[in-house]
Amino acid sequence: MERDKLFEEMYRVVYEGEIEQAAQVAGRGLAAGLDPLDCLNLGFMPALERVGEEFGKGEKFLPELVAAGEAMQRALAVVQPHLAAARRDRLTLGRVLLGTVEGDIHEIGKRIVGSLLIAAGFEVVDLGVDVSAATFLDRARELRPSIVGLSALLTTTMVRQKEVIDLFRQAGVRAQIIVGGAPVTASWAEEIGADGYAEDGGSAVALARKLAGGTGS
Amino acid sequence: MSGPLPARRPLRRLRPRLALSILGPDGVKSVHEAALEVLGRAGVRFPSARALGILADSGCAVDWERQVARIPPDLAMAAISRAPRRFTLGARDPEDNLDLDGEHCYLSTDGCGIQVYDLQTGSPRRSTGEDVYHSALVADYLDSIAFYWGPTVSAQDVPPAVRPLRELEAAFLGTSKHVQPETIISAQVAEWCVEMALAEVGSAAELRRRPIFSVMQCALDPLGQDGGSLEASLVAAAHGVPTGFMPMPMSCATAPATLAGNLVVATVDALAPLILIQLAHPGAPVFFAAAPTVMDLVTGGYTGGSPEDYLLGGAFNEVCRYYGLPLSMGAMATGAKLPDWQAALDNTLSAIMPVLTGTAMLTGAGLLNGSKIFSYQQLIMDCEIYSVAARVSEGIQVDAETLAVDLICRIGPGGNYLSDPHTLRHLRDIWRPRVIDRSPYDAWERSGRRGAFEAATDLARSILEQHRPRPVEAAVRREWDRILAAAARR
Numbered sequence A: 001m002e003r004d005k006l007f008e009e010m011y012r013v014v015y016e017g018e019i020e021q022a023a024q025v026a027g028r029g030l031a032a033g034l035d036p037l038d039c040l041n042l043g044f045m046p047a048l049e050r051v052g053e054e055f056g057k058g059e060k061f062l063p064e065l066v067a068a069g070e071a072m073q074r075a076l077a078v079v080q081p082h083l084a085a086a087r088r089d090r091l092t093l094g095r096v097l098l099g100t101v102e103g104d105i106h107e108i109g110k111r112i113v114g115s116l117l118i119a120a121g122f123e124v125v126d127l128g129v130d131v132s133a134a135t136f137l138d139r140a141r142e143l144r145p146s147i148v149g150l151s152a153l154l155t156t157t158m159v160r161q162k163e164v165i166d167l168f169r170q171a172g173v174r175a176q177i178i179v180g181g182a183p184v185t186a187s188w189a190e191e192i193g194a195d196g197y198a199e200d201g202g203s204a205v206a207l208a209r210k211l212a213g214g215t216g217s
Numbered sequence B: 001m002s003g004p005l006p007a008r009r010p011l012r013r014l015r016p017r018l019a020l021s022i023l024g025p026d027g028v029k030s031v032h033e034a035a036l037e038v039l040g041r042a043g044v045r046f047p048s049a050r051a052l053g054i055l056a057d058s059g060c061a062v063d064w065e066r067q068v069a070r071i072p073p074d075l076a077m078a079a080i081s082r083a084p085r086r087f088t089l090g091a092r093d094p095e096d097n098l099d100l101d102g103e104h105c106y107l108s109t110d111g112c113g114i115q116v117y118d119l120q121t122g123s124p125r126r127s128t129g130e131d132v133y134h135s136a137l138v139a140d141y142l143d144s145i146a147f148y149w150g151p152t153v154s155a156q157d158v159p160p161a162v163r164p165l166r167e168l169e170a171a172f173l174g175t176s177k178h179v180q181p182e183t184i185i186s187a188q189v190a191e192w193c194v195e196m197a198l199a200e201v202g203s204a205a206e207l208r209r210r211p212i213f214s215v216m217q218c219a220l221d222p223l224g225q226d227g228g229s230l231e232a233s234l235v236a237a238a239h240g241v242p243t244g245f246m247p248m249p250m251s252c253a254t255a256p257a258t259l260a261g262n263l264v265v266a267t268v269d270a271l272a273p274l275i276l277i278q279l280a281h282p283g284a285p286v287f288f289a290a291a292p293t294v295m296d297l298v299t300g301g302y303t304g305g306s307p308e309d310y311l312l313g314g315a316f317n318e319v320c321r322y323y324g325l326p327l328s329m330g331a332m333a334t335g336a337k338l339p340d341w342q343a344a345l346d347n348t349l350s351a352i353m354p355v356l357t358g359t360a361m362l363t364g365a366g367l368l369n370g371s372k373i374f375s376y377q378q379l380i381m382d383c384e385i386y387s388v389a390a391r392v393s394e395g396i397q398v399d400a401e402t403l404a405v406d407l408i409c410r411i412g413p414g415g416n417y418l419s420d421p422h423t424l425r426h427l428r429d430i431w432r433p434r435v436i437d438r439s440p441y442d443a444w445e446r447s448g449r450r451g452a453f454e455a456a457t458d459l460a461r462s463i464l465e466q467h468r469p470r471p472v473e474a475a476v477r478r479e480w481d482r483i484l485a486a487a488a489r490r
């Protein structure tokens, strides 16, 4: 059936990580009159879950996971506006704002954390690298994320994580702030009053899940 | 408990004679041509108005909004040809000067570790300024270490604003060998470091002749540079202080998955800043650097040791030899957490490939966990690895004396060579271990199963207790105090 063919196609573009095709396939589904939520639940999402499972078993590798996540995001961008507001919120586990702190241009680790979070079902807004505390605050006010993730790879820039946390607390902006990066440790995270720390992508996802469950908004 | 320490020996100047080729002349030429094409077609991002201005004035097409300069092939080649083929890395003690002459290879420490395996407790702890001094002291003593890179660990007890200067001071105090920081990433810090060096060497002319420090930067692959680093290097170059740029293209993440493509990115990202410096300061000493690698497919991490890394390490040397410019190759960057089998495997192969392909500098020894934890024992054992690589690279000499036909006939069937004058003449050519354990089994049991690690521990302790480096004059130290105080006020 035409309908099943479309769902299969949706599954395929995410599973194969065909980023360029994803938006177009989503558009075709909507044009054919499919329910937007069905597109996600029967088409795109199961593929992402499958890729995640296979990654966990060592059958798929990081670049494949990243590509699947990016394809998913392209599809979401097309489908999301067609969902009722209430349903939109329940669609993801929560919104995560991610960035590397000011003075620091290391981006690979942060991107990997972002991709794994997307694959796990979070919405991720990546602010890039060399992001000032003020920018983190402005974007948090605008986007109201449930989690803010700060990456720092240098011993000279990890102090910026504290700066961001202090600024958020001062401004009274509520969000769970988590930190990571090569020189960052659990004791550092505790010292600066962060809400969590993870030493790699896998544990970052577990941490975000725990925190998202906790806030329950 | 540690015995008396043998006197510090002059540093060993390795001159490899074996030569390994991975790409061959055609492969090298293909990489070179591909790099030139990329420089001209895609261009490179230089996030510095100063750098872009220099490139635009010289005839590069500059997209100011994207901060990208496209460098035409002719301009690129002309600039490369101005870079000096050989120059000196100076040292506080001129005996320790290093001639980058295209024939010798020099090993350094690794740099910017975050933790130290404490020599007393054996546990990792956060690094401090004192550790910088101590690591420099050990590097000063070891004859395989030709220069001090880094600092080997970061002085995390010092405020970030003056940290690079305190670290440079501690390094100078700990060793009279050349110092090559990777922490000079703003023009201002570069100015201060130049001032500190001037205080020691006495004059600008002497600093040009004997630059006691040089500057190592990271490139921002793919096809990018860091603005602060570029501006710092322009300051250094203006004073004749050598500077180099280290691409670390990671296949699958910041470079194509294919190794040849990785080499193209490495070449572009090493050439682009060199071209900039030559346009701004023709003839300024600039070296290539690289630590090409592949991404770990599961964690996304930096591997610091894999067959692909070893191939890339050797192949990029071949590319650099095509330009005739000295290269500093990142090696010994094992991901192992302890000085174990994995560390030995990674560091042996990552060291021997660049040595056999003619690298000028090898950085560097002593860090574990992907250049994050400093271990004194690993530093000493890495030196042993290097000395093995050094011996291998000398190859086998074949002539009448070494073929020894008369001797073989004289001794005849069934004899032995133990006490023959020929043996006595040549036995010192044979490599001898410093920490490797070759004791008989029972003796090893009786010693409490002491191996290389324990021997290295003792040596490190003896060095820290007994070795004293060439001192810095009181007047120079007062001048450094003044510079540091002024920097702290900023």
Ligand code: B12
Binding pocket: A103, A104, A105, A106, A107, A108, A109, A110, A112, A113, A148, A149, A150, A151, A152, A153, A154, A155, A156, A178, A179, A180, A181, A182, A183, A197, A198, A199, A200, A201, A202, A204, B111, B112, B113, B114, B153, B154, B182, B183, B184, B185, B216, B217, B218, B219, B220, B221, B226, B229, B246, B247, B248, B254, B299, B300, B301, B302, B369, B370, B371, B372
């Ligand atoms: C690749 C690399 C670079 C690349 C970065 C490329 C890029 N586009 O990102 C380049 C070459 C540009 C670079 C530059 C520099 N680097 Co660098 N770099 C590295 C290296 C080798 C690997 C980093 C990496 O990508 N790892 C792979 C990823 C997957 O791991 P990760 O980043 O740790 O991320 C994981 C976790 O930490 C965690 N995580 C990360 N972020 C977050 C955030 C949150 C919220 C959470 C929960 C978790 C989390 O999850 C990630 C996924 O598992 C490290 C060494 C190392 N072993 O870490 C040095 C290292 C970090 N760099 C170092 C240095 C010194 C520099 C430079 C100053 C050198 C110079 N002179 O130019 C510059 C800094 C420029 C600047 N202003 O930032 C030092 C820092 C040491 C110190 N004492 O501070 C290190 C440790 C190496 C060393 N010993 O010299 N570097």
